[in-house]
Amino acid sequence: MQLQLKTWQFVEDYLKTKTGIIIPIGSTEQHGPTGLIGTDALTSEMIARGAGEKVGALVAPTIAVGMAQHHLGFPGSMTLKPSTLIAVVRDMVLSLARHGFTRFYFVNGHGGNIATVTAAFSEIYAERSMEKLSNQPSLKCALRNWWESAGVKGLSRELYGSAEGSHATPSEVAVTWHLYPETVQQKPMEPRIAPTGSFADAEDYRRNFPDGRIGSDPNLATVEHGKRIYEAAVADVARDYESWVAR
Amino acid sequence: MQLQLKTWQFVEDYLKTKTGIIIPIGSTEQHGPTGLIGTDALTSEMIARGAGEKVGALVAPTIAVGMAQHHLGFPGSMTLKPSTLIAVVRDMVLSLARHGFTRFYFVNGHGGNIATVTAAFSEIYAERSMEKLSNQPSLKCALRNWWESAGVKGLSRELYGSAEGSHATPSEVAVTWHLYPETVQQKPMEPRIAPTGSFADAEDYRRNFPDGRIGSDPNLATVEHGKRIYEAAVADVARDYESWVAR
Amino acid sequence: MQLQLKTWQFVEDYLKTKTGIIIPIGSTEQHGPTGLIGTDALTSEMIARGAGEKVGALVAPTIAVGMAQHHLGFPGSMTLKPSTLIAVVRDMVLSLARHGFTRFYFVNGHGGNIATVTAAFSEIYAERSMEKLSNQPSLKCALRNWWESAGVKGLSRELYGSAEGSHATPSEVAVTWHLYPETVQQKPMEPRIAPTGSFADAEDYRRNFPDGRIGSDPNLATVEHGKRIYEAAVADVARDYESWVAR
Amino acid sequence: MQLQLKTWQFVEDYLKTKTGIIIPIGSTEQHGPTGLIGTDALTSEMIARGAGEKVGALVAPTIAVGMAQHHLGFPGSMTLKPSTLIAVVRDMVLSLARHGFTRFYFVNGHGGNIATVTAAFSEIYAERSMEKLSNQPSLKCALRNWWESAGVKGLSRELYGSAEGSHATPSEVAVTWHLYPETVQQKPMEPRIAPTGSFADAEDYRRNFPDGRIGSDPNLATVEHGKRIYEAAVADVARDYESWVAR
Amino acid sequence: MQLQLKTWQFVEDYLKTKTGIIIPIGSTEQHGPTGLIGTDALTSEMIARGAGEKVGALVAPTIAVGMAQHHLGFPGSMTLKPSTLIAVVRDMVLSLARHGFTRFYFVNGHGGNIATVTAAFSEIYAERSMEKLSNQPSLKCALRNWWESAGVKGLSRELYGSAEGSHATPSEVAVTWHLYPETVQQKPMEPRIAPTGSFADAEDYRRNFPDGRIGSDPNLATVEHGKRIYEAAVADVARDYESWVAR
Amino acid sequence: MQLQLKTWQFVEDYLKTKTGIIIPIGSTEQHGPTGLIGTDALTSEMIARGAGEKVGALVAPTIAVGMAQHHLGFPGSMTLKPSTLIAVVRDMVLSLARHGFTRFYFVNGHGGNIATVTAAFSEIYAERSMEKLSNQPSLKCALRNWWESAGVKGLSRELYGSAEGSHATPSEVAVTWHLYPETVQQKPMEPRIAPTGSFADAEDYRRNFPDGRIGSDPNLATVEHGKRIYEAAVADVARDYESWVAR
Numbered sequence A, B, C, D, E, F: 001m002q003l004q005l006k007t008w009q010f011v012e013d014y015l016k017t018k019t020g021i022i023i024p025i026g027s028t029e030q031h032g033p034t035g036l037i038g039t040d041a042l043t044s045e046m047i048a049r050g051a052g053e054k055v056g057a058l059v060a061p062t063i064a065v066g067m068a069q070h071h072l073g074f075p076g077s078m079t080l081k082p083s084t085l086i087a088v089v090r091d092m093v094l095s096l097a098r099h100g101f102t103r104f105y106f107v108n109g110h111g112g113n114i115a116t117v118t119a120a121f122s123e124i125y126a127e128r129s130m131e132k133l134s135n136q137p138s139l140k141c142a143l144r145n146w147w148e149s150a151g152v153k154g155l156s157r158e159l160y161g162s163a164e165g166s167h168a169t170p171s172e173v174a175v176t177w178h179l180y181p182e183t184v185q186q187k188p189m190e191p192r193i194a195p196t197g198s199f200a201d202a203e204d205y206r207r208n209f210p211d212g213r214i215g216s217d218p219n220l221a222t223v224e225h226g227k228r229i230y231e232a233a234v235a236d237v238a239r240d241y242e243s244w245v246a247r
Helices: A010-012 A038-057 A081-100 A111-131 A150-163 A168-177 A202-208 A222-244 B008-014 B039-055 B082-099 B111-131 B148-162 B170-179 B202-208 B223-246 C008-014 C037-054 C082-099 C111-130 C148-162 C170-179 C201-210 C225-247 D009-015 D039-055 D082-099 D111-131 D152-165 D170-179 D200-209 D223-246 E008-014 E039-055 E082-098 E112-129 E150-163 E170-179 E200-209 E223-246 F010-017 F039-055 F082-099 F111-131 F151-163 F168-178 F200-209 F223-247
Strands: A020-025 A102-107 A140-145 B020-025 B105-107 B139-146 C020-025 C102-106 C142-147 D020-025 D103-106 D140-145 E020-025 E103-108 E138-146 F021-027 F103-110 F138-145
Touching: A020 A038, A020 A222, A020 D039, A038 A102, A038 A168, A038 A222, A081 A111, A081 B082, A081 E082, A081 E112, A102 A222, A102 D039, A111 A140, A111 E200, A111 F082, A111 F111, A140 E020, A150 A168, A150 A222, A150 B148, A150 E170, A168 A222, A168 B008, A168 F138, A202 C148, A202 E112, B008 D039, B020 B223, B082 C082, B082 C111, B082 D020, B082 F223, B105 B202, B105 B223, B105 C225, B111 C082, B111 C111, B111 C148, B111 C201, B111 D082, B111 E082, B139 B223, B139 D140, B148 B170, B148 B223, B170 B223, B170 C225, B223 E008, B223 F111, C008 D140, C020 C037, C020 C201, C020 C225, C037 C170, C037 C225, C037 D009, C082 C102, C082 C111, C082 D082, C082 F111, C102 C111, C102 C225, C142 C225, C148 C170, C170 C225, C201 E008, C225 F168, D009 D103, D020 D039, D020 D223, D039 D103, D039 F010, D082 D111, D082 F082, D103 D111, D103 D223, D111 F082, D111 F103, D111 F111, D111 F200, D140 D223, D152 D170, D170 D223, D170 E103, E008 E138, E020 E039, E020 E223, E039 E103, E039 E170, E039 E223, E082 E103, E082 F082, E082 F103, E103 E112, E103 F010, E112 E138, E112 F010, E112 F138, E138 E223, E150 E170, E150 E223, F039 F168, F039 F223, F082 F103, F082 F111, F103 F223, F111 F138, F138 F223, F151 F223, F168 F223
Parallel strands: A020 A102, A102 A140, B020 B105, B105 B139, C020 C102, C102 C142, D020 D103, D103 D140, E020 E103, E103 E138, F021 F103, F103 F138
Antiparallel strands: none
C-alpha cells in the first residue's frame, strides 16, 4: 500500500486502527562495473512495498539519496551530508507524527546510512527528551537492513559464500536483476573477488577499490537467485514489522 | 535513461559528451478527495523520464517529499522545511557537479516548491559568488513546472476552462490516472468547483479549503485526457531541456 | 509611522486596535553605471514609509541587505545567503508576533529577494504546521514588489516602454533621484538599452551584463518621473495593505 | 559617504586607494517611556555617517535589528538570535571582502550586541584559521561602542553623573533628540533614577525594570546636549577609525 | 602523553615523526543506583591515557558530554544533540588536521555515541569528498569501544556472564572503582539483574528501566576486577592503535 | 563535588534543596614556550572543583576545548567555532535545566571564550524570550573569569606587575605548576617580556606574537606563587558563587 497511491481520506481511515508506517531508504551510488547506481534505493523500495502489501501497512516514498560520500569518486554517485540526511529524516517523521503515526519502520538498503539514520532518530528523540514532552504520544523509530535478515543471510551464504562481499554483492545485484531484468549484464572483473578493507573519504575509497566493489563477485548473481532473495527479504521484513509494531 | 538503472561506467562515458541532467521534484501531499497523495512526485517523475528518453538525458532519482507545510492539516501529507529542502538540493547538485555535470534541470510537479528550490539555487550560487571561484566551471540550475508548459496549458484550458483551479486540478489528476489507471475514482464534491483564495499555515489552509482542493473540479478528469496531457508535457519538457542545455 | 521613532508604550497602544505592520526589504547591490547601490533598499523604505503614513500603520526598520549573490561581481554589492536571510525574516516576524502582531506585510524593492523571502514565510509557517499549534493566533505574511503595482507598471510602460528592462531600470533610478536629487547623474552607456538574458552566479552575471544593467536605459529617468512613480507606488501599496490586512 | 548613495564604479575607484569600511550596527528595542525604539540604530547610523564624512570612508547600510532578546517583554522590541546575527555579520563581511575590502569597522549603538558581534568576528576568522588560508589577504574587524568614546564619556559624566545609567540613558536620548527633534517628550518617571541590576531573559528583565530603563534618568536630556554628544562621538569615532585603519 | 600537559613546541616536534592522536569520548549520564554519572567519560579517558603512555601517542582532552538523550529522565544526565556532537567532532578533528595530524583514534566509553560519532566522521569526509580535495593529505578517523576489546570481553564473560548486561554493567562500574576507589558502594537492587529491552526517548527509557540499569547486576563488581579489566582495556587499545596507525 | 563522581540518586536529592551548578570552561591552546596547552582548562577545572568543595555545589564536567581560533597557528591548539560552542553550551544548560537546575555558573579560564559564551547565554534566553515561556522557571547563567577575581588580580599585580601580560601569563603558568609540578620548566625567551597588541585570525596572531606569549614573562612564575594564586581564586569564586546563587 503505497502512500503515494492513496488519498488523504484513506490515510485518515487507516489511522483509526493503525499508527505504523514503513519508510524505504536507499542510496544512489556506484555498485561496481555491472551493478546499478540505484541498487540500494530500488531494492529497499521494492522490498518495503512487498512487505507493506503482505501486512497491510502504508509505505512512504523512498529516500533515494542517502549518505554515500565515500562513493563520490565514481561518476553518478550522490550523497547527502549526514547533517542534511538527519534533517530529512526528522522532517519526514515529524510530518507523519503530526497526523498520528507513532511507529516509523525504515527498510534500509545501504550500510552507509546506518550511523546517520540512527543519529537522526536520536536527534528526533533528543528534542523531546530535552523538553520533557511527557504529554505527547511516544514516537518510535526502527531501522532494518534488508540484507541482514535471517532468510537473506542464509541464502547469500548458501549461494555465494565468501564471494558475497560487502559492496556490489551478488545478492543485491541479483535482486535488482529480478526487479529490472533488462539491466542484466556480466563483465569480466579483475580480481574475480574484489579486495576487502576499510576506507575514509572518496579519494581513499577509489584508491583501495578501483572498480568500486568490496569483497564481492557480482558475476555470480542470477535472476532466479534474485527472485528467491527478494522473496526471503519481503517475508522477513513483513514478519519483523508486524512483531515490532505490536510491541 | 534513469540514472538509477545505469552503472558508474555508463555515466563516465555519458560525461564525455554531455554535462546536463534532469532531476524530478514533486511533493507528498493531499490532493483532494480523489487525488493521489503522490500526484506531484509521480507526475514529475514520469514526465521527466519520458523527456529524458526522448533527448537521451540522464534522469536522477526523484525528490519525492517537497515543501508542503500548508497541507499538513490533511493526513498523509509530508513536508521538508525550506531550510532542509535547500540543503537537499544543494547536496544533490554538488554531488553531481563533482563528477562534471554542470547543467541541472529540475522538472517540478508542485507549486509549493518553487520559492524554496529557487532559493536553493541561489544558496549554491552564493557559496561560489562569495568565494570568487572563477577557476571552476560555471554551474547552472533551472526549474520548470510541467503544468505550465505551453502544451499543457493549452490542453487544460480547452478541457477544463476555469474548473482547472490550482490544487487537485483535473489536469494533474488525469495524468496520474493515465499512469496509474487502477487508482481512478470519482466522488461527489461540494461545491463542484472548489473555492479559491490564499493560505498561510496548515490550520489556515484546512479552514479555507476543507476538502483540500483549490478552485478545481477533479471529477472532470479522464484517463484519456491524462494521456494527452502527459504527452504534451513530455514533448514540451524535452524540447525546453534541449534548448536550455544548448545555450 | 516609523517603529524606530516610537516608544514601546506607543506600540502597546497601537496593538489594542491593530495587528499589522509593514516591513521594507531591499538590497545593496550595483545598479548600473549611474544607479545607486542602495536603490532597492532606499525605494522600498521610502515607499513603505509613505504608505504607512497614509494608512496609519507602523513601519519596521528596513532589511537593507538582501539576497543578491549574482551581483557580487560588482564592487560594493552585498548579499545574505538565502539561509541567512530566511533566519533574519523568521526572527523579525517571531519577535513581533510575540507582542501580538499577526499580519506582516513586506514591501520589496528587489526581485532577487522574492524566492528567499517566500521560502522564509514557509519556514515560519512550517514550524507551526509541524507542531500543530492550533491554540496560537494565525500569522500571515505577504510580500509585495512595489515596482509591480498597477500604477507603477502603467507609468513605466507609458514613460519607458521596452527600455524599462529589469535591472537598473529607469523607474527605480527615477525614484531614487526624486528621493536623493543630489545623486542625479547621466553617463553614456553602450548599448543604450542593455542586453537581456538569464544568469546564475556572480561570474556568469558579470560576463553577460558587463555594466550591470539588464534590458534597461536608465538615462531616460528624470526627477519628475521619480516623483510620479513614487506617488503611484505609495498609493498602490497603501491601498493594497489596507485591503490585505482587513481580510 | 554612504555606500547606498554611490555607484559600483565609485566603489571600484575607492578600492584603488582604500580598503576600510564603516558598518553601523544598532538595535530595535524599547528605550524606556520616552526613548525611541530605534535609538541604538539611529544613533550609530548617524554617528557612523558623520565620521565617514570626516574621514572620507564609505559607510555600509545599518544593521538595524541586533541582539535584544532581553527587551522582548516590551512591545515593539525585535531581536535576531545570536546565531542569526553571527550569520548576518559573516555574510556582510565576506561579501565586501570579495571586492577587496579588508578592514571592517563596526560602530555599535547597543551593549547587547557586543558579545554576539565579537563572536561573529571569531566565526569569520575561524573559517580562515581552520583552513590555513595563508594565501589570502588578512581580514580585520573592529567593534566600537560610540557611547564609550572618551569624549562622550566625559560629557555624560559632566552632564548627568550617576543618572546616566546604562539603558535609556540621557546621553542616547539626547542624541536622538538632536537628530529627530520632533520626537522630544518628557514624562514623569517613578523612580526618577531607574533601578540597576542584572537580567537574563525577557520575563526577568521586565520584572526587574518595569518601565524599561536601567539606572537612568532620561528626563535630564536636552536637544542641545544631544548636539554636543553627537559631535563628540563623531569626532572620536573618526579619529579612532583613521588610526585603526592605518595600523 | 596528555596533550594538555605539553607545550606547542613539544607538539611541533612530535609531528615530525608521528601524525596520530588519541581522543577519548564518553558521556555524562546515570549509571544505575550505584554507578557514577561520569563512568563513560572517566573510563575512556583513563584507558586512552594508559594506552597513550604505552605507545607514546598524544591524548587529546576528553569529550565528556556525549549523545545520551535517552538518559535525560534521570537527574544529572546531560546530552549533546547529535547535530551538536557532529559539529564538535568536526571542529576538533579539523583543528588538529591543520597542524598535520592525519589519524584520529577515538576511544569510546558509551554505546550511545557510536552512531553519531560515525556520522561525524562521514560529515568530515563528505566535505572533502564533495569538493574533490585531492591535493590534501587524507584524514582517517576510527572509533573503538573499549568495552568491546577482546581482552575486556573475555574478562566480563568470565567474571559476570549474563549479568554483565548493557548499561551500568559490572565491568564499567568495576573500572571506575579501580580508578576512584572512594566511590565504591553497594545497594540492594530489585530485580538483581535488570530487565533488558529497547528504548526511544527519555520517557520511554525511564518507563522501561526504572532504576537506570539495563540487563546488569553492578553489585558483582569489585575493585580488583576493575584493575584487571582496566589493564586489559589499556593493552588492547594500545595494540589496536599501533596497528591502525601503521596501516 | 564532581557531578561525574556522583549517582543520579545523589543528584535527585541535591535538587531538593539546591538548583545551582558550576561548569568549568577552558581552552586547549598554546601557552608560549613553557606553558601547557591545557592551561585554561586545567586551571578552571581545578578552581571550579575547589570552589565547589567549599560551598557544597556540584561541578559539571569541564568544557576543555573552547574558542581559540587565533591560536591555530601553533601546533596542538584546538578550537570550536563560535557557532559550535554556542550549541554545546546550550545543550549542556538545557539538559541540566530539564532536571530542575536553574542557576548555571561558568568558571572560565580563557579570555577568548567570553564573547562566545555570553552569546550562548543569549541564545538560550532568546529561545525562551521569543516564545514567551512565562510558565517555566527562569534560567540564569553567569560567566566568571577566575583570573579577574579581586584576590587573583591583587596577587598578580604584586608578584608580576606589568610582566603579567595577557597570554601565557606567569599567573596562569604558576597555577598549572602548582597543580602539575612535574611540568615546571624554564626557557630563555626573547624578548623577556613579550610584545602586546591585537590580532585577528591565526596567521595574524602568529605574525605578531611569534612564540605565542602576549605581554608576559612566564619565567617569573613559581610553584609557590601558583599555590597562593590558586587558593585566592578558589576563595573568590566560592564567595562569588554563593552570593550569586542566593540572589
